[in-house]
Amino acid sequence: MRSLNKIILIPLLALTFLMSNTANAQDIIDRIEPTFWWVGMHNPNLQLMIHGDKIGDLNPSVSYKGVTLEQVIKVENPNYLFINLNISPEAKAGSFPIEFKIDGKLVFTYKYELKQRRKGSAEREGFCNKDIIYLITPDRFANGDPSNDTVKGMREAADRSDKNGRHGGDIKGIIDHLDYIKDMGFTAIWVNPLLENDMEKYSYHGYATTDYYKIDPRFGTNNDYLRLTEEANKKGIKIIMDMIENHNGLFHWWTGDEPTNDWYHYQSEEKKTFTSHKKFTIPDPYATNTDKEAYSDGWFDTIMPDLNQRNPLMANYLIQNSIWWVEYANLGGIRQDTYTYPDPDFMAEWSCRIMAEYPNFNIVGEEWIDQPAIVSRWQKGKINENGYESCLPSLIDFPLQKALETALNLEKKPYSDTFNSLYETLAYDFLYPDPYNLVTMIDNHDIARFYNQVNENLDLFKMGLIYLYVTRGIPQIYYGTEILINNTEIPDDHSLIRTDMPGGWKSDSVNVFTEKGLTKEQKEVKDLVKKLNHFRTDNPALQTGQLKHYVPRDEVYVLFRFDEKKKIMSIFNKNKDLTSVELSHYQELLEGATKAINALTNESYDLKKGTINVEGTSATILIIE
Incomplete structure (x- = not known):
């Protein structure tokens, strides 16, 4: 929330500027997002969100070869202005002026930058079934820079003794251990959200974004993230960014100063309501609109407002932000959180616009349910009865994970086979347009560690692990699973599932990276994961066969x-x-x-x-x- 002093000061400054010469742009504009863009994009259209006190009272104009101002959109909140630009193929990289005037008088000029794209950017390859994904919760993986554990001015400080608190893991910690990840044989890293989460508590997980264009300072900087992707790419490792289009954090910078009255669903406090989590209402041919909206429009949590993607300005903002990160950070993929919670038509547009820009890219969506009929309807190429079409290439295969857990834990009964659930779930692959592009896993950051799932039976654990590597799809391993990390007391406690990686902190007595203090069983499993990774990489029959x-x-x-x-x-x-x-x-x-x-x-x-x-x-x- 902006301070009262700033709200009072800006209009006085603006009035002074108008009475004299022109103002400095930074004195009036708080933000322009996207912060910059590129020439040569597939989609020539760009929409800028401009925020500043009473900025809506001004009229912008553009004069730059190849760039045309198509439309100026003023909304009910005068602190926002949206302008639609067309960037033709002839436009050159460089900075161009946007002039802001009132009554024909120039108030200030803002220089907006168009960058040159990386060579081959549009042809970049996303993760695929040749890859093996390593999933990392950054706050809990490794603390490479203790100086950023607590950042002045941010709402939550580090407290490693608090299971729900921030522990200090960061981007540098991941960079420092890229050699370990490569040596283990992983070829892609999915990192849980790294964008700013300036929330009062329980902010370590990253799923309550408060700034869509800024890495959380407790993880590092935007440049640190660029370095991560660059260093990983040098080692043949792709970086998959975790994104959330459904909701953000309550302390996002625009909360309380939203551009429109329908920016959030149930925007006013007295009307606030929460999602029903009833996933079946979306594909249900008999569901009422009331029930569908109760699922899609409700808040995900008390601190996670639901974004209204049916607002075209919001929709465009989110789509451009995703494309911005792909281009800026040279990403190798996106993992989309809570994929089915937002407006379905918006998610179709979101996926299609990204894939149109990057035809060889890959995006995996989360549909957390163990029903293949529900999961499959979201994949690109699926023919749905209601005509719904998506461009989403991949989904997380929760049904196969649940079937594997069930099969391994079932006790033998007469006239039945405990493997039937696994066999039958795989047989449902006829529902998927491309089952080979599903992301498979035995555990992740939201479900109990696999060692707990099989009641700490090492033989069953190894059976499940091996199945992951020989079945179809793209295998994903959660950090620490390679050394049997588990949580016996409360297996489903998310904060304990996301426990600290041993050796990620200098004071740790056990170190996975050096194998100091690892038990015989932990070393055995670590060696098995490494062997399976390299065996699968060396054998295309296990990738595309x-x-x-x-x-x-x-x-x-x-x-x-x-x-x-x-x-x-x-x-x-x-x-x-x-x-x-x-x-x-x-x-x-x-x-x-x-x-x-x-x-x-x-x-x-x-x-x-x-x-x-x-x-x-x-x-x-x-x-x-």
Whole structure:
């Protein structure tokens, strides 16, 4: 909220300037967003949001070759002005003046910058099924710069003793450990939100944005973020930015001074209401508009106002902001939080405009539900009964994660197989236009650590981990999962799920990066993750190869991945004892094969014997020769 002194001072200054010569732009304009733009973009249109005291009383004009002022939009709040520009292909990079006048008199001139795009920017490749994603909650990963743990003037200071507080992890901490991430074999990093979250408490997670164009100073600066993407790219690692179009933080700089009366849904305090979280209302052919709006328009939380994307100015602001970060930071992808909560038509436009600008890019949306029929309707290429179309390439595969957890925890019952839920969920892939582009995972920042999900059973943990690497999709590992991080007391406590990475702070007695203090089991799992990462990267059959699987029987589930050069057979055995697997049942895919090599142990198998013995409660990966 702006101070009373500033609100009183600015009109007096503006009046003085009008009575004399021209004013300095920075004395009247608080912000112009986007802060700058680029020439040569696919979409030639650019809308500027200009904020300053009584700025709406002024009339802007532009004189620059290739740039045309198409429209000036004045809104009910005189502190805002929106101008629509057209930037033709002939426009050159450089600064151009925007003159602001009143009654024909020049008040001030603002120089707006158009930058040159990076070479090949439009053709950039997003993350894909050749990648393996490492998910990081930055506040909890590593503290590379203790001097920014607490920043003067920001509402929340660091307190590592508070599970809900800020612990000091930052961008430098990630940069410092890029070699670890590369050595482990990860090729992309999804970082939970890094934009400013100047909230009073519980701000570490980043999902309550208070400035869409500024990295939170407790994580670093915009330049630090650029350095992260540059250093990561040098090592062959893509950076995926976590974005939120549905809501922002209550202390966003425009709160209390919104451009329009419908900037937020339920903007006034007395009308505030919260989302129903009833996801089925959106695809439900019988749902009322009342119920649909109760899901889409309600606030996500008491401190997270719901953005009204049906307001075209808001919609354009959010879309341009996403494109700005892709271009500015040379991103390798976007992860969109709460993808289905905003207005569906807006999200279609948002995804389509980004993909039109970057045709080889990738965006993964969050639809947190275990129903493939609901998740699949949002993916690009899906034909929906109501005609809804999206340009969203990827979604997080929550249904497969839940099925895997269920399958591993089920106890054997007569006339049933515990792997059935996993088999059947994968069979639902006919619903997806592109199941190979789904992001798969065993855990993330919102659900219990996988080791807790399987009740700290190491054998089941390893089975689930291996399944992640041999099934279709783009595997994602949450930081610390590689060393069995878990939370036994309250497995679903988000702040404890997002625990500090051991070794990310100098005082830590255990260090994942040096392996100091790690247990035998932690080292074993870390080595397994590393081996699986590199094995998958070295074998295109596990990335883009075809998938075939057999109906589970006798607690054994077999899955094949193959291309023209290689065939890989994975055997999952939930029997507690050594099990002899009859190969004759799998001859459709083993025909002519005589030998197999265990991908993890290099043990050789003679397939002519007709059987393979596999350990109880285990997963075996075989390279078929």
